[in-house]
Amino acid sequence: MRTFVRYAPLLILAVLWEAVTRLGLVSVQLLPPLSTVLASFASLVSDGSLLGNGAQSMLRAVAGLGAAIIVGFILGAGMALRPRFEATVGPLVELFYPLPKSALIPLVMVWFGLGDMAKGFLIFLGCLLPVVLGTYNGLRGVDHVLVWSAQSLGASRRAVLREVLLPAAMPQILTGLRTAVAFAFLLMVASELIIANNGLGFLIGELGDNGAYPPMFAVILTVSALGFFADRGFVLLSDRLLRWRE
Amino acid sequence: MSERTLAAAPSRRWALPPLARLRGMALRWTSPLVLLALWEIIGRLGLVRPFLLPPLESVVARLGEDIADGALLNNAAITLYHALAGFVLSVAIGVPLGLLIARRRAFRWFCEPVVSVGFPMPKIAFLPIFMLWFGVFDLSKIVMVTFSTVFTVIAAADAGARGVETRLVWSAQSLGARSLAVFWEVALPASMPQILTGLQVALPQSMIIAVGAEMLMGGAGLGGAMMQAGSYADAVGVYAGIVETAAVGMIAVVLMARLRAWLLRWHAEFNPR
Amino acid sequence: MTDNSLGIDIAHVSHGYEPKNGPPVRALQDVSLTIPANSFHALLGPSGCGKSTLLFLVGGFLRIQSGSIRTVRGEVTAPGPERGIVFQNFALFPWKTVKQNVLYGIHKCGLRGTEADQRAQHFIDLVHLSGFEASFPSQLSGGMQQRAALARTLATDPDILLMDEPFGALDAQTRRIMQEELLSIWRASQKTVVFVTHDVAEAVYLSDTVSVMTARPGRIRQQVEAGFNRQTDTDVFKLPAFIELVEHVWELVRGEVDEARRQGF
Numbered sequence: 136m137r138t139f140v141r142y143a144p145l146l147i148l149a150v151l152w153e154a155v156t157r158l159g160l161v162s163v164q165l166l167p168p169l170s171t172v173l174a175s176f177a178s179l180v181s182d183g184s185l186l187g188n189g190a191q192s193m194l195r196a197v198a199g200l201g202a203a204i205i206v207g208f209i210l211g212a213g214m215a216l217r218p219r220f221e222a223t224v225g226p227l228v229e230l231f232y233p234l235p236k237s238a239l240i241p242l243v244m245v246w247f248g249l250g251d252m253a254k255g256f257l258i259f260l261g262c263l264l265p266v267v268l269g270t271y272n273g274l275r276g277v278d279h280v281l282v283w284s285a286q287s288l289g290a291s292r293r294a295v296l297r298e299v300l301l302p303a304a305m306p307q308i309l310t311g312l313r314t315a316v317a318f319a320f321l322l323m324v325a326s327e328l329i330i331a332n333n334g335l336g337f338l339i340g341e342l343g344d345n346g347a348y349p350p351m352f353a354v355i356l357t358v359s360a361l362g363f364f365a366d367r368g369f370v371l372l373s374d375r376l377l378r379w380r381e
Numbered sequence: 382m383s384e385r386t387l388a389a390a391p392s393r394r395w396a397l398p399p400l401a402r403l404r405g406m407a408l409r410w411t412s413p414l415v416l417l418a419l420w421e422i423i424g425r426l427g428l429v430r431p432f433l434l435p436p437l438e439s440v441v442a443r444l445g446e447d448i449a450d451g452a453l454l455n456n457a458a459i460t461l462y463h464a465l466a467g468f469v470l471s472v473a474i475g476v477p478l479g480l481l482i483a484r485r486r487a488f489r490w491f492c493e494p495v496v497s498v499g500f501p502m503p504k505i506a507f508l509p510i511f512m513l514w515f516g517v518f519d520l521s522k523i524v525m526v527t528f529s530t531v532f533t534v535i536a537a538a539d540a541g542a543r544g545v546e547t548r549l550v551w552s553a554q555s556l557g558a559r560s561l562a563v564f565w566e567v568a569l570p571a572s573m574p575q576i577l578t579g580l581q582v583a584l585p586q587s588m589i590i591a592v593g594a595e596m597l598m599g600g601a602g603l604g605g606a607m608m609q610a611g612s613y614a615d616a617v618g619v620y621a622g623i624v625e626t627a628a629v630g631m632i633a634v635v636l637m638a639r640l641r642a643w644l645l646r647w648h649a650e651f652n653p654r
Numbered sequence: 655m656t657d658n659s660l661g662i663d664i665a666h667v668s669h670g671y672e673p674k675n676g677p678p679v680r681a682l683q684d685v686s687l688t689i690p691a692n693s694f695h696a697l698l699g700p701s702g703c704g705k706s707t708l709l710f711l712v713g714g715f716l717r718i719q720s721g722s723i724r725t726v727r728g729e730v731t732a733p734g735p736e737r738g739i740v741f742q743n744f745a746l747f748p749w750k751t752v753k754q755n756v757l758y759g760i761h762k763c764g765l766r767g768t769e770a771d772q773r774a775q776h777f778i779d780l781v782h783l784s785g786f787e788a789s790f791p792s793q794l795s796g797g798m799q800q801r802a803a804l805a806r807t808l809a810t811d812p813d814i815l816l817m818d819e820p821f822g823a824l825d826a827q828t829r830r831i832m833q834e835e836l837l838s839i840w841r842a843s844q845k846t847v848v849f850v851t852h853d854v855a856e857a858v859y860l861s862d863t864v865s866v867m868t869a870r871p872g873r874i875r876q877q878v879e880a881g882f883n884r885q886t887d888t889d890v891f892k893l894p895a896f897i898e899l900v901e902h903v904w905e906l907v908r909g910e911v912d913e914a915r916r917q918g919f
Contacts, residue, residue: 144491145498165514223412230413233630234623235585237593237604241611241619246433320503325593328508329608336506343509351509359502366501548745551715554733556810557762566758570749647749649792 167349176353184338185357192323192334193361195251199258200319204312207263211270211311216296228267236261236322240329254326254334261322262315269311273304302379309373316369320362335361435617443621452606457629459602463519464591464633467526468584475531476576479538480568483545496535504529505590508597517598522591529590530583537579541572574648577641584637588630603629660726661691661846662712662814667721668871669707681707683871684721689863691726691813694840694847694883696857696864698907700914704872705850706818712848713739713816725814735759738812742819744803746791752778752802753787759810777805780839797828808839814846821856833860837883854904858882859890866906869914878903 149169155161156168163171179185214221214228239260247253277300285299327336335358342351417437423429424436447453481488482496508525515521545568553567595604603626610618642651669682681704689695697705710716712723714733723730725737746755756774765773778787781801791799800820807815821829837860840847851857857864857880864878880899882890890896 142494144494147491148495222408226409226412227416231627233585233634234627235588235592235630237589237596238607238623238626240593240596241607242623244611245614245616245619317501317503321505321589324503324506325597328505328597339506339509343513348513355506355510358506359498362503363498363501546745548741548743549747551710551713551733551739552741552745552747552806553758554715555713555735555737555739556759556806557735562762567747570747573749647751647790647792649748652790652792 164348167352171349172352172356175347175350176357179350179353185335185354188333188335188338189357189361191251192327192336195255195334196258196319196323199255199322200262200315202255202259203262203315203319204266206259207266207311207315208270208308210263211267211308212274214267215271215274228264232264232268236318237325240326243326244330249330249332253330254323257326258319258322261318265311265314265318266308267311269308269314270304273307273311274300276307277303306377309376313366313369313373316365317362320358320365324358432614432616435620439617440620440624443617444624447621447625453625456601456603456606457625460588460591460595460604460626460629461633463522463595463602464526464584464587466519467523467591468530468587470523470527471531471534471583471587472580474527475534476538476569479535479540479576480542480564480572482535482539483542483572484564484568492535496532496539500532500536502532504532505593508594512598517600522594522598525594526587526590530586533583533586534576534579537582538572538576541575541579542568544575545571574645574650577644581634581637581641584633585630588626588633592626659691660724661689661693661695662848663688663724664708664712665722665724667708667711667718667723669704669711669716669719680871682711683873685872685874686721687865687874689846689848691846692844693862694849694860696861696880697848697850697867698854698857698864698903699852699867699872700869700907700911701852702914702917703867703869703910705867708867708872709739709816709818709848709850712814713737727813735763735810736812737814737816738807738810739816739818740800740803740807740820742822744791744796744799744823746799746803746806748791751788751790752783752794752805755791755802756806756809759806763810774805774809777809778802780808781805781835795828796824797832800824800832804836804839808843812845814848815840817847817849819850819852822851822853829856836860838886841884841886854907855891855900858896858900858903864903866903867910869910870917875910876906878906 152166153169156163156166176185210224210228214224239257243253243257243260247256281299281303282295285295290298323334324336324339327334328340331337331340335354339351339354339358342348342354420434421437423434424431424438444453478488478492482492483489505525507528508521511521511525511528515524549567549571550563553563558566591602592604592607595602596608599605599608603622607619607622607626610616610622645651664685664687667682667685668680670678670680672678685708697708699705707716711718712730714730714737718730727734727736730737747758750758753774756777757770760770760773775787778784781804783798783801783805786794786798786802791802794802800823804820821832824832833856849857849860858878859880860883861880862883864880866875866878867873868875878899882893882896
């Protein structure tokens, strides 16, 4: 009931959408009625194209993101804990930080052609920096007093890392990961729209090219919902991990 | 009384002795230079096919050509136009809306769920819809940028205005400020640090989207030029395009940081005690 | 009592609120208090006794639930410039310089230009902040920030000065100096001051009357006449009468502190 009241405005928007199209205020060529879009959603599900393409998209996103998290964490932690490593890698990170990630799309096309590898690697590259920066800033921001008290209580170097530095840095690490999740979706869709051979982005582009707008809207809404639920799931997970805060 | 004057506290970086500063600068530039050297060596020795990694000198030469014939300036200007027009629009809409959501109950009820759904959505997926509605020229690219960044701006302004100290509002009220004055004279400046943090996220976002939209819709601009180079298998053009895009992105990031420092010159962040 | 000598009349004020998690709290119960004009009145009590709540009600920041509060200008319903307030954490506008902070209320009164400027300068000089007009609050020490906040409030010339533990965030030496300066400003200005504190010596030193409040729900337990604030030349803190009165008030407060601790504050 509370969830219903909370999301009532979305319902109002949905009704409004249906109404303006039904009343002919907006051309159905530009905006198909919501009910038509939902019907195409059902047929996309039943003919399997949504699931097949969706699985391919998600596989790439998860692979690229997973690799980025592992490599990014190692790089970020190395920079935060080893000054020499920071002097080597830090300037490179700084150099690549302002590069708009979508500019890498032609590069991965040159490197890997038009296959899965290109898109997966793009997602990996795009998600890397938020993870590196979140880990680095998180670990660097840990209050020295915390480390000192742990050391004076007899904690070893390894224990300080595991029991003090990591938990204290966790909020910022998770913030970096959340940005990375958003980037993964963005780059997944963008690369599939451009390097179009399969995946949800490809489906959107192809349906659009054929003028099949109701199913195109349906896939766009599906992608949006996936992004939304991925983020919600991530927030729930980080709330669990950060129970100690307040 | 132990009151400190901080009229001319020098910033820490410049307080370093010159020699140490020189060493710091040398350290910063070492690895980028080593990377460039490696690139050149790999190219010379032919370790990697030139298509995958064209020689450094040919990329530099292409950059020189692009500068000389005005292509770089032209494309950069167009990309910046798409990114900044969309960004400014998104600030103009997002900041007032975020403040209203934080401080007016009706707005919060209606907009909060919409923003919470819109914020994490991969907005780029809407690009075909905007192409359908607005065509493939400037307008749809600008709208795409605005749509992609406005939720970030709204969320930042909302979070900032929600955290405004009650005591500040009370102070203003007891000094005679009315409701609208509280909004513009207290809520807005008090939210400034968070709004600017949001803008520092939104500006790179708008660069990403502008370049991506140009790639997808074609036409002039850095993204379009790179896509063209990519589809003609012009690796040198792709590499030059990445360097150019990075440079434009860097300028945007630096200018934004400057703007932040200037707007927040009152903030403790810039007045270490 | 003629109406002109009325500072604040608080009649049968009760106040409660419901925290997000936990049972409803009765902060104040049937508080009645009459404060004469131009007097210095301290509200003293353990933390959580509702003394700040009472001050915020007088300020008009919280809605009065039952009872009434009157000043010479009538019933209190909203914040107004005739009741100036100084908070513990200063609440200066951090994006404005000292001068701009002081000018804020002056501009709201409708004063502009050089006249406003001179007025701001006068109050900046009064609190000894000359030379720091262009500083931002973040560049000042706590004591200087509180001086700026005081100047900002005084500049609108309120009849009543509400002070919520204004020196609570300052170090001991700064606090002593600020107390002396507040008294000399008050003696020269003829304002009604309501001063919330939990520091017994501070309350006795500053006020004409100290109202000792009970632990939650807050009530006025007893009013004690002090009046050392009219003496300018002797070192009040060493007077036997002063020490004795502080001792006496402390005994009154101690019972309430124990009670508050029993309630879990």
